[in-house]
Amino acid sequence: MTQALADPVPLRAEHPPAIEVRGLRMSYGARQVLCGVDFEVRTGEVFCLLGPNGAGKTTTVEILEGFRQRTGGSVRVLGLDPADQRSRLRERLGIVLQECGFPRQARVGELVNIWRAYYPAPRPLEELLSVVELTADRDCQVRRLSGGQRRRLDFALALAGDPDLVFLDEPTTGFDPESRRRCWAAIEKLRSLGKTIVLTTHYLDEAERLADRVAILQDGRVQTVGSVRQVARQAGVPTTISFAAPGPLRRGSVAPPGCLDVTVCGEVAVCRTANAAVALRELLAWAAEHDLGELDDLAVETPTLEDAYLRIVNGGAR
Amino acid sequence: MRLAVRQALLEQRSFWRSAEYALFTFALPLALLLLIGSTTAGGLLPGTHVKAQMIFVPSILAFGVIVAAYVNLGAKLATLRHDGVLKRIRTTPLPAGAYLTGVFASTAATTLAITACTAVIGWLAFGAAPRPAGLAEIAGGLVLGVVCFGSLGLALSSVARSAESASPIANASYLPVAIMSGIFDPTFSVPRWLSVAVGLLPVRALAQILQQGYTPVERAPLSDLLVLLCWAAVGCALAAWRFRWH
Numbered sequence: 069m070t071q072a073l074a075d076p077v078p079l080r081a082e083h084p085p086a087i088e089v090r091g092l093r094m095s096y097g098a099r100q101v102l103c104g105v106d107f108e109v110r111t112g113e114v115f116c117l118l119g120p121n122g123a124g125k126t127t128t129v130e131i132l133e134g135f136r137q138r139t140g141g142s143v144r145v146l147g148l149d150p151a152d153q154r155s156r157l158r159e160r161l162g163i164v165l166q167e168c169g170f171p172r173q174a175r176v177g178e179l180v181n182i183w184r185a186y187y188p189a190p191r192p193l194e195e196l197l198s199v200v201e202l203t204a205d206r207d208c209q210v211r212r213l214s215g216g217q218r219r220r221l222d223f224a225l226a227l228a229g230d231p232d233l234v235f236l237d238e239p240t241t242g243f244d245p246e247s248r249r250r251c252w253a254a255i256e257k258l259r260s261l262g263k264t265i266v267l268t269t270h271y272l273d274e275a276e277r278l279a280d281r282v283a284i285l286q287d288g289r290v291q292t293v294g295s296v297r298q299v300a301r302q303a304g305v306p307t308t309i310s311f312a313a314p315g316p317l318r319r320g321s322v323a324p325p326g327c328l329d330v331t332v333c334g335e336v337a338v339c340r341t342a343n344a345a346v347a348l349r350e351l352l353a354w355a356a357e358h359d360l361g362e363l364d365d366l367a368v369e370t371p372t373l374e375d376a377y378l379r380i381v382n383g384g385a386r
Numbered sequence: 387m388r389l390a391v392r393q394a395l396l397e398q399r400s401f402w403r404s405a406e407y408a409l410f411t412f413a414l415p416l417a418l419l420l421l422i423g424s425t426t427a428g429g430l431l432p433g434t435h436v437k438a439q440m441i442f443v444p445s446i447l448a449f450g451v452i453v454a455a456y457v458n459l460g461a462k463l464a465t466l467r468h469d470g471v472l473k474r475i476r477t478t479p480l481p482a483g484a485y486l487t488g489v490f491a492s493t494a495a496t497t498l499a500i501t502a503c504t505a506v507i508g509w510l511a512f513g514a515a516p517r518p519a520g521l522a523e524i525a526g527g528l529v530l531g532v533v534c535f536g537s538l539g540l541a542l543s544s545v546a547r548s549a550e551s552a553s554p555i556a557n558a559s560y561l562p563v564a565i566m567s568g569i570f571d572p573t574f575s576v577p578r579w580l581s582v583a584v585g586l587l588p589v590r591a592l593a594q595i596l597q598q599g600y601t602p603v604e605r606a607p608l609s610d611l612l613v614l615l616c617w618a619a620v621g622c623a624l625a626a627w628r629f630r631w632h
Contacts, residue, residue, distance in 0.1 A: 133477070155479055163477035169469030173400035182396050185389060186478040209403075225474070 083111040084147065086233050086264040087132060092141035094127055101127050103288040104141070114255070114265045116279035118272070120381055123285045125268050126237075132266070133163055133235055146232055159188055162226030162234040162263075166241065170210040170221070177206040180224050187229030199257055200224045201250070216247035223254055233264045240274060252278060272374040282373065284380050291380050296373045303379045305371035306340035309347055311363035313337035314355070325354040336365075344368055389480060393488025398495055411458055411496065415450040415504055419443070420511070422570060427512040432573060436601055441572045443508035444516075444524075444596035447501050449569050451531040451592060454497040457556040459539035460546070463489070468549030473632040486540075493539075494532045501528060520599030523607070527595035534588050534614045537621030544628035563589045585609075588617040 087109035094102040102124045109115040119125050130136040131143060134150035134157055143150060148157045170179060177193065184190035197203040200220035205213065213221060219239065226234055236255065240248045255278055258265055269275055275282050276296050283293040292299050306329075313332045316322035324330035328347055330339045341347035348368070355363050402408050419442075426438040466472050475485055508514045516524055539556075546552040567590035568574045576584065584590055591610035598607050 135476075155481075158477070158479040161477070165470070165473060165477065167470055168474040169466075169471050170474075171396075171400055171466070171471055172469070173403040174396065178396065178399070182392060183478065185392055186480040188479075226477075229478070 085109060085144075086111045086146060087115075087266070088142075088144040089128075089132075090142045092128070092131065092143060093139045094124070094131065094136070095139050101288055102138075102141075105285070105288070105290055107283050107290050107293050109264060109266060110281075111264050112259075112262055113280040114259055114267060114278050116267045116269060116275040116282040117285060118269070118275055118282055118377060119285035124288050125285055128285065129235060129237065129266065129268060133161065134158070159229060160232045162229065162231035164219075164222045164226045164234070164236045164239060166237045168222065170218070172211050174210050175206070176202055176208050176210060176213070176221060179210060179221070180228060183225045183228040189230055190228055191230045196224045196227055199227065199261075200254055214247075216243065216250055219243070219247070219251055220254055223258070227258070231263065233266070234258060236265060236267045238269055239267070240269070240271065248274075272372070272377055276373040284377060286381055292376075296376075297370075299380075300371040300373065300376040303371075303376035304342075305375040305379055306342055307344040307347075307371060308369040309339040309341065309344065309351065309367070310336055310369070311351075311366040314360040314363070316358065316360065322358045322360070325350050344370075387484075389484040390487040390491060393480075393485055394491035394495065397489055397492035401492065401496060407458075411454060412500055412503065414453055415446050415500060416507060418449065418570065419446045419504055419507060422446070423508070423512045436603075437514075438572070439508065439512040439514040440601040441597055442570075443504070443512065443514040444600045445569045445572065445593045446508070447504050447524075447528075447596050448531065448589065448593040449564060450500040450504050451497055451528065452535050452560050452564065452589065454500050455493055455532050455535035456539045456542065456560060457553070458496070459489070459493045459536055460542035460556050461549075461552045463540060463543035464546050464549045464552035467543065467630065467632065470632065476631045490536055493536055497532050498528070514600060516599045517601065522599075524596055524599035527592060527599065530595075530611070530614045530618070531592045534592070534618040534621060537618050537625055538588070539621075541621045541624035541628065544625055544630060560589065563587050567593060569593055586613060588614050591617075 085108045087107075089105055089107050092102050092105040093100070105124070105128060117125050117128065127136065131138045132145050132150060134145075134154035137151055145157060146160055150157055174182075177197070180196055181193055184193065184196075194203070197206060200223045202217065202220055202224060205217060210218070210221065222239075239255065240251045243251060252274070255265065255267070267275070267278060279296065281293065281295050282299055284291045284299065292302050294302065313335055314322070317324065317332060317337060318335070324332075324337070324339075328339050328341065328350055330337055332338075339347055339351060351363065355361070422442050423439060426442065429438050430436065431438055431441060463472075476482075505516070542556055542559075543552055546555050563584065564570065565574065566576050566580060566584045567587070569589065591613040594603060594610045595607050595614070597603050
């Protein structure tokens, strides 16, 4: 009893959650957009908010950032209430909005510098430029930057005040694969600096790659929250084991193991299971028993976030 | 305050860096000055013993104020909003007041530069120098003009639905009034009712205050002062009511 208490409690006290949302409600007129949203973002993690368009992601984030007044519920961001402690909160937030322009004639270094002046304890200019790999473009006019460079400048401005919490709204929308990679690298660098990051995105591979935990928002509620693995498990998406179907199985002279769900599709046999280890053991035993040799091209695919997401959002069969 | 000053400096640097923007902001009043001056300077205004340049030089000063403070500021803020710069500013702890003060101060500096150029060229080319006693009127008129037309520019940027429409709206709203106010041709005559209406608008009011600084004119500048103040209040109220960050 004492042991169970001893460990997690001091940890929690040391790192209170960066964001705590309880029963958050929001309505525009008669239309209820958020009907009781609950989640928590831990200090130092990358938290990703997913959901179809109109699910309330943007509204939620705007409430957290202090741009919108909520209708009900309680919200704490870095221990502050964004509704009435907005200016104190702003000093500790970095916000990267979608499609936000720059003053056209400003130069990179000059713009970062003036942004630094907006905050009480800014990071050094050199450091900001090097984090986003824009040191060489310091004297470049902003309008001459490429899309990827602009996004990295967005990051530099958001980091100017050395924020504890960074909001990224669809950071790689419209990017080519190379720019996306660099953007992801920049986000990972932010995390290594100890920043807490809240990310919204439509790209599930992005969430899967970057997020420590995800929440799926739909119809104004959080449907699921947890690590990618937990979310997949909760969604009940099976693990897929595939292998080259041996001749006897294809011809029907050997039946697949009865206790497993195996389908043969052309030259490939696919087994769907909730427990990959047990299924694998069964399969290998079955192959040995019927003298089917090694199962060629054997591959185990854990469910992707995309599978889980689609199942949850479409209310897929459980 | 320190932040507002820094913001103003950044805005000024950006203004001068954008060559065509700066050039045309300056070119328009100066070209008009030389054009009008070359045809009418030296002559007397009909029925008076007032030299034409003592009227048209201050009129162009007023025109410069309108272009810099109303048209430019309005279009600039509309563009900043369109580009999402205002939205981005709002994500920082910079108080809105400090930012707008900075932008406004930069506009005031630009206006001052334009009017100084106009006045110097008017003096060198056409010998139109302000009365020593009229300097206070000119200074006061310029300050009030910048505040009045700047706040109207702020209001304009908030009323315009898009960045593209801000410039046409600005031009369509001030040019006819400027023509009817006799900015380009002091002898331009309009029907009496129109003259009364124009008298209630800030363009002629500002021009007359500045003209007073060059040569005593018969009309009472007190009502002009009132008109400018009223429009400054209207501009501020409109801007406060409609100003949006995105």
